Amino acid sequence: MLDFSVLTNNIDDYLEGFKYTIYASLLGLAGSFVLGTLIAVFRISPFAALRGFGTAYVEFFRNIPLLLVVFLFYYGLSSFGLQLDGFTSGTLGLMVYTSSFIAEAIRAGIQSVPAGQMEAARSTGLTYVQAMRFIILPQAVRIVIPPISNQFLNLVKNSSILGVFAGLDLMYFGDQVNLDTYDAVSTYLFVGMFYLILTFPLAYATRVLERRMANAA
Amino acid sequence: MDFGGAYSWHNLRFILEGFGYTLKLAFVAIILSFVLGVASGVIRYARIPVLSAIVGAIVETLRNLPLLLLILFAYIALPQMGIKLSIFWASVLALTAFEAAMISEIVRSGLASVHKGLIEAARSSGLTYIQTLRHIILPIGLRRMVPPTVSQFISLLKDTSLAVIISAPELMHNVGIVRGQQESYFFPVIFLAALLYFLVNYGLSLLSKRLEVNEGARRKPTGKKAGPGAGTKAAAEA
Amino acid sequence: MKKNKLWGAGATMLLAIALVVSGCGAKNDNNGGGSASNDSASNGSAGGSEESGIIKDIKDRGKLIVGVKYDTKLFGLKDTASGNVEGFDIDISKAIAKKIFGDESKIELKEVTSKTRIQMLDNGDIDLIVATMTITDERKKQVDFSDVYFKAGQSLLVKQGSPITGLKDITKDSKVLGVKGATSIKNIEDKVPGLRVMQFENYQEAFAALKAGKGDTLTTDNAILYGMAKQDPGYTVVGGTFTDEPYGIAAKKGNTDLVALVNETLKEMKDSGEYATIYEKWIGEKPPTE
Numbered sequence: 001m002l003d004f005s006v007l008t009n010n011i012d013d014y015l016e017g018f019k020y021t022i023y024a025s026l027l028g029l030a031g032s033f034v035l036g037t038l039i040a041v042f043r044i045s046p047f048a049a050l051r052g053f054g055t056a057y058v059e060f061f062r063n064i065p066l067l068l069v070v071f072l073f074y075y076g077l078s079s080f081g082l083q084l085d086g087f088t089s090g091t092l093g094l095m096v097y098t099s100s101f102i103a104e105a106i107r108a109g110i111q112s113v114p115a116g117q118m119e120a121a122r123s124t125g126l127t128y129v130q131a132m133r134f135i136i137l138p139q140a141v142r143i144v145i146p147p148i149s150n151q152f153l154n155l156v157k158n159s160s161i162l163g164v165f166a167g168l169d170l171m172y173f174g175d176q177v178n179l180d181t182y183d184a185v186s187t188y189l190f191v192g193m194f195y196l197i198l199t200f201p202l203a204y205a206t207r208v209l210e211r212r213m214a215n216a217a
Numbered sequence: 218m219d220f221g222g223a224y225s226w227h228n229l230r231f232i233l234e235g236f237g238y239t240l241k242l243a244f245v246a247i248i249l250s251f252v253l254g255v256a257s258g259v260i261r262y263a264r265i266p267v268l269s270a271i272v273g274a275i276v277e278t279l280r281n282l283p284l285l286l287l288i289l290f291a292y293i294a295l296p297q298m299g300i301k302l303s304i305f306w307a308s309v310l311a312l313t314a315f316e317a318a319m320i321s322e323i324v325r326s327g328l329a330s331v332h333k334g335l336i337e338a339a340r341s342s343g344l345t346y347i348q349t350l351r352h353i354i355l356p357i358g359l360r361r362m363v364p365p366t367v368s369q370f371i372s373l374l375k376d377t378s379l380a381v382i383i384s385a386p387e388l389m390h391n392v393g394i395v396r397g398q399q400e401s402y403f404f405p406v407i408f409l410a411a412l413l414y415f416l417v418n419y420g421l422s423l424l425s426k427r428l429e430v431n432e433g434a435r436r437k438p439t440g441k442k443a444g445p446g447a448g449t450k451a452a453a454e455a
Numbered sequence: 456m457k458k459n460k461l462w463g464a465g466a467t468m469l470l471a472i473a474l475v476v477s478g479c480g481a482k483n484d485n486n487g488g489g490s491a492s493n494d495s496a497s498n499g500s501a502g503g504s505e506e507s508g509i510i511k512d513i514k515d516r517g518k519l520i521v522g523v524k525y526d527t528k529l530f531g532l533k534d535t536a537s538g539n540v541e542g543f544d545i546d547i548s549k550a551i552a553k554k555i556f557g558d559e560s561k562i563e564l565k566e567v568t569s570k571t572r573i574q575m576l577d578n579g580d581i582d583l584i585v586a587t588m589t590i591t592d593e594r595k596k597q598v599d600f601s602d603v604y605f606k607a608g609q610s611l612l613v614k615q616g617s618p619i620t621g622l623k624d625i626t627k628d629s630k631v632l633g634v635k636g637a638t639s640i641k642n643i644e645d646k647v648p649g650l651r652v653m654q655f656e657n658y659q660e661a662f663a664a665l666k667a668g669k670g671d672t673l674t675t676d677n678a679i680l681y682g683m684a685k686q687d688p689g690y691t692v693v694g695g696t697f698t699d700e701p702y703g704i705a706a707k708k709g710n711t712d713l714v715a716l717v718n719e720t721l722k723e724m725k726d727s728g729e730y731a732t733i734y735e736k737w738i739g740e741k742p743p744t745e
Contacts, residue, residue, distance in 0.1 A: 001298065063371065063418035064411045065378035067389060075403055078667040085669070086653065153281070160283035164382065166632075166653035166664075171285060175570065176654075179636050182597060184294035184574065192282050192290075199281035210326065231535040293571065296578035303580070382656060384525075384566045394533050397526060397659045400666050400687065 006186040010177045017173030018194050024091045024159045024169060025198065029152050031095035036102025036148075043107045046128070054103065061100035066161055069093040074165050086165035098155045102148055109144035110136055146210040153202045157195065170194055223405035228395045232406065235391030236413050242305065242387060243374045246312035250373065251366070253317035258324025263350065272321075279318035285379050287311040292383040308380040316373045323365045328358040367425035371418045378414075388413060509710045510555065513582055519555055521548040522567035522581035526659035528682030529737050530587050533566075540564050543737040544585040547604060547704070547721075550729065551583070554720040568657045569636030573597050576707050583706055583717070587679060589638045590703040599710060600703035601717040606743060607676035608696025609639045612665065612683055619672050621694025622646065632661050632670035639675045642698050658683075665690070676700045678738070 007014065042054030061069060070093035073084060084092070113136050121131035163171025174191035178184050260272045279287070291314075292307040302310060331354045339349045381389040392410045396402050513519055523544050524531035530542040549559035565581050572584045576598060587607070590600045613619045625631065627649030633640045635654045644650050653670060655661040662683050665673045673680070680692045706713045724730040734742040 059419060059422075060411075060415070063375075063415045063422065065375040065389070065414060067378045067381070068407065068411055068414070071407060074669075075663065075667045076407070078669070079403065083668050157281070157283040160285040161379075163285065164656060164660075166655060171283065172654075174286075174289075175635050178293070179570065182573065183297070184290075185297050188286060188290045188294050192286055195282055195286065196278070200277075203277065203281050225536075227536040231538075293574045296574060301578050301580070383571060384568060384657075386566075391535075393659055394526065395535060397663065397686075398535075403663075 001185060002189060003183055003186040006177065006181050006183050007190045010180065010187075013173040013177050014170070014190065014194060017168065017170035017191075020087060020162070020168045020172075021156075021159050021170040021194075022198070024087065024094065024162055024167070025152075025156045027091050028094035028098060028155050028159065031091075032098035032102055032151070032155065033148070035095060035099035037106055039099060039103035040106035040110065043103060044110055058100045058103050061097055062104070066093060066097045066158055067164070069097045070161055070165060086162060086167035087169075090159070090162035090165050090167040090169075093161070094155055094159060097158070098151055101151050101154075105144050105147040105151065106140065108147075109140035112143055113139045142213065146206060146213050149202065149206040149209055153199060153206060156198050156202065160195075220405045222399060223395065223402035224409075228398075228406075232388065232391050232395060232409060235386060235388040238385065239374070239377050239387040240417075242308055242312070242377045242380065242385070243370075245309050246316060246373055246377070247370050249309065249313040250316035250320055253313065254320025255324050257317065257321040258328070259355075261321065261325045262328040262354075276318045276321045279314050280322060282315075284311065284315045284376055285382060287315050288379055288382060304380075304383055304385045307383065308377070308385050312373060312376060312380075316369060316376070319369050319372070320366060323362050323369065324358075327362040327365075328354055330361060331357050363428045364425045367421055367428065371421050371425075374418060374421075375414060509582070509706075509713050510716065513555060513713075517556075518561045518563050519548070519552045519583070520563045520565060520581050521551075522572050522575055522584045522586055523548060523564050524568070524586045524658070525566040526657050527587060527679055528686050529678065530682065531564075531585075532682075540566075543605070543733060544587065546733045546737070547724075548583070548585045550724055550733075551585075551704075551717055551720050554716060554723070569634050570656065572636075573705075576705060579707075582710075582713065583704055585704050587676060587702060588705055589676070589700040591638055594705070597708065598705040599708055599714050600705055601714050602721055603701040603703060604721055605678065605702040607678040607700040607702060609642055609674060609698040609700055610677040610680055610692050610696050611694050612662075612673045612675075612680040612690055613671065613693055614665075615689055615691055617671065617693075619693065622697045623694075625650065625672070627651075629672065630670040632664050632673045633675060634658055634661050637675055638700065639698075643674050646697065662686075676702075681738075 039054050039057055042050040043058065045051055045054075070090050073092050073096075074086065074089035077084060077089075117135055117139075118131055121135045122128070126134070159169060160171040161167075162169040163175060166172065170191055174187060177190075178187040181187055257272045257276055261269050261276065263269065288308060288311040291302065291311040292304065295302065295307070335353060335357075336349055339353045340346070344352065377387055378389045380387055381393070384390065388410055392406045396406045523540060523542075525533040525540055527542065530544045531540055532542055533540050545564065548564070549562060552562040553559040555561070565575070567575055567581070567584060567586050569586075569588075572581075572586055572588065573594070575581050576584055584598070587605075588594075589607070590603065594600070611619065611622070611625075618624065619629075622643075625643070625647050627647055629647075629650065631643060631650060631652045633643075633652040633654050634657060640652045640654060644652060652674070653664070655664060658675070658679060661673055661675075664670060666687065673683070677692055677696055684690050684692055704714075704717050706717070721730070724733075731742055734740075
């Protein structure tokens, strides 16, 4: 059932795809964290316009499929003269899509810190930003780390969308191998194995963090 | 942009047909993945020798693979192992396997979040393990799982779009065909697709939020704010 | 319904187990069970008694199931207005249905892509592939082909006014678009060493990518490219053909009776002039003489 020659004969393709999957995941991870934090700050900012933007952003991207988001980057932007390849569009799509979930996780974390603390901090003379930076965020971070690491896990899995846009990832090269070998079972099981190499450690780390949080609480 | 041409009545009908298929696919997969997800979650929580370990290994594997891969596997690879499914049932199988694994994890961690003291109290008051599970752990745990489970259903509805890869005639597939008629149709049809997904999902998320508010109100007196339940909720959103 | 759901549940478990085996049990090389059942399955379909069975199966079912393209103008394109799929491949398929049943409407069309079609045939989802499929030695190992029913050749589609006028202008750094599973990918990669073709799920996507400016040229069979150029006059086919792509109708390996029937149908169509009529209707010119 499992033919190891499929792996050994096509190892170059597998590794090439694996490399791009890792690139997309790392870039997506960094980008979605930065973007997500920014949107979360918008969501709880004292300015109505920023809050409105943050809310619209989160609700829009959370409620449409990732496939559509990548479509917008890949085809939509080219109508405005911005030409992005499959890898770039896919990675940007991943960033934007995942950032909406991360923003929500961070917002929930920040708002879980009792409002009295902000008031107390402000009354001691700290500015809003200082209070955020030194009082609220350090507490919120502990709460949001498990859900965020879970989002990163999802991001790695979702990076497979690149394969649909010639994004050179594992999924894309998996299709190439299948078309060469016609052994879909072995081909895709090995593709799965490569994903598990990335996702199992992440899932384990998430579990540990969740447990630690639960014990601390 | 050409909204008039893109939205000709036969194109609209064709796109809505695709949306109907999307809803049908999501509905069947939601029912099946909910049943399998709750069952496997309880089995994993209950720590039944051997069985829990096997179910746990299956769930962990499925949960950590891309859905796109499972869809391709169900449609292209399973036939080579003698299991032949139509496009619809291959999509249902892959979606169910993946989403059930996600729900299983919500259920398991939801049950695990029930306070240990509560369980010990119940046991010491003379309840058997099964009785404790039935009357204490399940009612409390299940209530906490409602919002993340609804979030998972939203994910599932979005995830049906991946079935386009095996030519399932769902929304994205039909949108693609209409878009192929003319380049200027891109924005009109993409906008329509986004709107359809958004309307259903936003409705579901409002529902989820209401359930969450009720739950929060109920939980407040215990003084427990964002416990593991919060983590579980975000975990579900993919 | 109920039976299908049981199937689904059973298959879920199997899928899960298969994945676990691959993930955790790499050292387990005892897959005798799996391969044994595979062997018996393929023996069954290739067995003598089955050969005459396929046409009987089709007749019992009351319709011929053909895998065609839904996204390829001139050959197989879904028209959202009529709800029908139309094209050269469709008309050929109807003629085969007519040969079997005496009624061209006793047919069911299923959408295939270059990536999925062989596996759908193996799967038993479809009886025949009539989907712009080139006859190659590699594919002959997978399926049984009919005689050639259309002679295409690989060419290039570019935007009007493109500096690319033929294969000679393609370098390894050119951005060439294609479709997963098409022979044209390997052909051009062989002719232009170092070239990596960007591949999409189907022709619709590949053409959309070209129109969006994702590549310099789209390569596949000229017949398909002419359909695209017809769809959007801003694009044109350049440089003539640089390969021969004889299209064949594919049946599952061992279904020789069905292949014979298809060949007979094609011959009758050519003799009666029906083939020429269909050819002219879609391609816009008379078929080349043999």
